[in-house]
Amino acid sequence: MLKSYLKTAWRFLLKNKTFSLINIVGLATGTLCCLYILLYVQDQYSYDKQHKDVKDIYRITTSLELTGDKHNSATSSPPITPAMKNDFGEVLQFTRLVGTEGFGAKQHLLRYKEKSFYQQNAAYVDSTFFDVFNFHFVSGNANKVLAEPYSLVLMKPVADKLFGGEDPIGKMISIDNSFGKHDFKVTGVIDESAGQSHIKVSMFMAMNSGGLGQYVRQNTAWAGNNFLYAYVKLRPNASAAALEKKLPDFLNKYGADQLKAIGMKKALHLQPVTTIHTTPGHEHELTKTLDPAFLYIMILVAVLIQVVACINFMNLSTARASKRAKEVGVRKVIGAGQGDLMKQFLGESFMLTLIGVAIALPLLIILLPYLNQLTHTDIHLAFFSNYKLWIMLGGMVVVTGLVAGSYPAFYLSAFKAIKVIKGNFTSHISAAGIRKSLVVFQFWLSIILISGVIVIYSQLNFVKNKDLGFDQNQKLIFNFYTETTQGKMKNFANDLRQMAEVKTVSNADNYLSQFVPHDHGVYTAGGNMATATDAQNIITDEFFAKANGIKIIAGRDFRIGDTTRVLINETLCKRLGISPQAAPGTRLYTQYAPDPVSFVEVAGVMKDFNYNSLHMEVKPFMLVYRNDPRQFNVMVVSTDSKNYKSLLGKMEALWRKDIADAPFEYSFLDTEVQKQYETEVILSQIINAFTLMAIVISCLGLFGLAAFSAEQRSKEIGVRKVLGASVTGIVQLLSKDFVQLVLIALVIATPIAWWGMSKWLQAFEYRVTISWWMFALAGVLALIIALLTVSTQAIKAARMNPVKSLKAE
Structure with a gap:
């Protein structure tokens, strides 16, 4: 019996090649998109699952409140986890990690024999790091691998680049x-072969080494200095919730005096390490996190794309009911029951689905590099040895086959034998109404996705062109990563100033658009640290404001010798309760016990500018003047050159003269500014790609329906042409119904798209205003796509010789 069903299904597919091809292409495309999205989501949720007893590993996060400013940070202070290990029996082990980038060491010059290159993403870690976290060791042994001072663990790509085929150990x-x-x-x-981790570090240096590691080990700050990532591993069956309830008293025991001295409120929390990658909202994350809402949207898009492909099958199957009505009638007359017919039609659905999957899998393998590039992930073929993938595929075949085939099976098998043999193949089930509803659904989804593309593009365009309050154009950034190169910055800067194309050269410890690691509380006369305003700051020379085009609206810019002066922004003025005009000359005080009170004097007030991403509002900020070259590791060069090839050639020659032992590297400030929105750019690329797929699948179904509609109305078209109807009139006649369906989809989709994109835009403090034209444009585009799809068949039908259709009977 099964063999008979399959043979019949196969013969039907071969006989109806256009019908079969449209469905197979649609199902293959939908399956490809759906499967990759599911793999992508699984990959994002797989972070940190490989660690032994991972359910017992937690990160210490910190909630801070200082003079009304609230912060939720992924970091904590150095002495916290060692004290937790000492005070709480629930803590089996602890470890800490501190990245070097925030402390000026963004790049490290590595040398081995004749090889040398810069490497970034380095960190100091405790010797217990590999007791808490499990990574696959290609060489060496995890036991006591970082016990000795100045010991080092490398990621394999760095080791390969440095040592080639040599054994690196020792x-x-x-x-x-x-x-x-x-x-x-x-x-x-x-x-990373054991699994992905939120800890993306290229090399792990022993904490018991000098430099930053020594600073961490000697640090006793319980209130401030929240700059490192701290983790604890609890004993089996220990309650994280119970331990977290003990942390307020624990923090008060060691840090009460320090917190009171600076007027800070602080709380500690335990975050399961497996949730870090998919839990946004913490400041100073080690790597970028992903909002689970985005993953839910991706899953929804995957399901909807597959449903759109199933809708094509339903619509085309029911549209061809007249072609199969007599077949159903004859089968029923010779004894086939409704159940037998349903099995046959479901068999056709499953066969098409299996063929679609069989095409989708090799396509996925071929397109995997492109898709990974699109999503900035590294999903690889090892997934195909994962039993979860095959369960996923099996589930997709079953669900897709049932969803696509169920309605046509019920519809076709419900025909009354006597009626259809006589030529009356109407069914009590309203196929035309359901077909229209399904077409509306397809274009509802397409319009929502097109609207998303338009809004995301508008926001990215807004971000790209918004006046940030400083000049990001024609600015070159040079980083000086080593003590040796920092000592030669002055000579290089002086040489650059002699170039006709160079307008201004400034030295600083950071540049705009980068995370600002320095901040401290400041207050005016009569205040104290309990009422202080927390202000972020960058240490600069006297040229920084001019080099970056920052506007001074009151007072003056820095001058040589301004060793105790600062430039503050309008927001800091407002928070301090002073007007910009009165701010110049005002003293700002600060104190961090046991240090005595110190002060700086306001030289001028800067107009507010977005020194950080447009996701965040402008916060209190100041530039602090220094003339000590040892505190600078960044150079900002403002130019007016139109020939960058020539300019960079001259600059490289000066670099080779002044700093011969370091690679010549540079970046452009406007490029660095745009890097802040990489997540949104990736989202845009993903939505663009899957919107295109959804539209293609919808158009395939629409093409098929238009073809069958033209076929069913061929005699009507012939009569109209004989009576003088024009090609344009006939095309309008055949297209009218589909246009109405798209307009209905637009009305339904607009409020949903409006709501969804409003929620997305809330992540930006500065954003575009959603306007009616965005959804009108989405509707127009969907209408044009539908008309182009339908008109190809409509024009073909309208140009057909009426004699052929009228003499058929």
């Missing part, structure tokens, strides 16, 4: 950065 390499130059011993090489 080799000594030189690491030169802003903390000095030291020799490190390679004790291990790891990779």
Whole structure:
């Protein structure tokens, strides 16, 4: 019996090639998109699952409130986790990690024999790091791998680049950065083959080394200095919730005096390490997190795209009912029951689905590199050895086959044998109404996705063109990563100033658009640290404001010798309760016990500018003047050149003269500014791609329906042409119904798209205003797409010789 069903289904598919091709292409495309999205979501939720006893590993996060400013940080202070290990029996082990980038060491110059190159994303970690976290060791052993001072564990790509085919274990390499130059011993090489982690570090340096590691070990700050990532591993069956309830008293025991001295409120929390990658909202994350709402949207898009492909099958099957009515009648007359017919039609659905999956899988393998590039992930073919994938595929085949085939099976098998044999194949089920509803659904989805593309593009365009309050154009950024290169910055800057194309050269410890690691509370006379305003700051020379085009609206810019002066922004003025005109000359005080009270004097007030991403509002901010070259590691060069090839060639020649032992590297400030929106750009690319797929699948179904509509009305078209109807009139006649369906879809989709994009835009403090034209444009585009699809068949039908259709009977 099964063989008979399959044989019949196969013969039907071969006989109806256009019908079969449209459905197979639609199902293959839908399955490809759906499967990749599901793999992508699974990949995002797989972070940190590989660690042993991972359910017992937690990160210490910190909630801070200082003079009304609230912060929820992924970091904490250095002495917290060692004290937790000492005070709480529930804590089996702790470990800490501190990235070097926030402390001026953005790049590290690595040397081994004749090889040398810059490497970023380095961190100091406690010797217990690999006791808490499990990585796959390519070389070396996790036990006590970081126990010795100046020991080093490398990620495999770095080790391969440095050592090639040599065994790296025991080799000594030189690491030169802003903390000095030291020799490190390679004790291990790891990779990510065990699984992905939120800890994306290229090399792990022992915390019991000098430099930053020594600073962490000696740090006793319980209130401030929330700059490192701290983790605890609890004993089996220990309650994280119970431990977290003990943390307020614990913090008060050690840090009450320090917190009171600076007027800070602070709370500690335990965050399961497996939730870090998919829990946004913490400041200072080690790597970018992903909003689970985005993943839910992706899953919804995957399901809807597959449903759109199923709708094509339903619509085309019911549209061809007249072609199969007599077949159903004859089968019923010779004894086939409704159940037998349903099995046959479901068999056709499953066969099409299986063919679609069989095409989708090799296509996925071929397109995987492009799709990974699109989503900035590394989903690889190892997934195909994962049993979850095959369960996923099996589930997709079953669900798709049932969803696509159920309605046509019920509809076709419900025909009354006597009626259809006589030529009356109407059914008590309203197929035309359901077909129209399904077409509306397809274009409802397409219009929502097109609207999303338009709004996201508008916001990215707004971000790109918004006046940030400083000049980001024609600015070159040079970083000086080592003590040696920092010592030569002055000579290089002086040489650059002699170039005709160079307008201004400034030295600083950071540049605009980058995370600002420095902040401290300031207050005016009569205040104290309990009433202080927390202000972020960048240390600069006297040229920074001019080099970046920052406007001074009161007072003056820096001058040489302004060693105790600052420039503050309008927001800081407002928070301090002073007007910009009265601010110049005002003293700002600060104190962090046991240090005495210190002060700076306001030289001028800067017009507010967006020194950070447009996701955030402008906060209190100041530039702090220094004339000590040792505090600078960034150079901002403002130019007016139109020939960058020539300009960079001259600059490289000066670099080789002044800093011969370091690679010549640079970046453009406007490019760095746009990097702040990489997540949104990726989202835009993903939505663009899957919107295109949804539209293609919808158009396939619409093409098929238009073809069958033209076929069913061929005699009517012939009569109209004989009576003088024009090609344009006939095209309008055949297109009218589909246009109405698209307009209905637009009305239904607009409020949903409006709501969804309003929620997305809330992530930006500065954003575009959603306007009616965005949805009108989406509707017009959907209408044009539908008309182009339908008109190809309508024109073909309208141009057909009426004699052929009229003499058929």
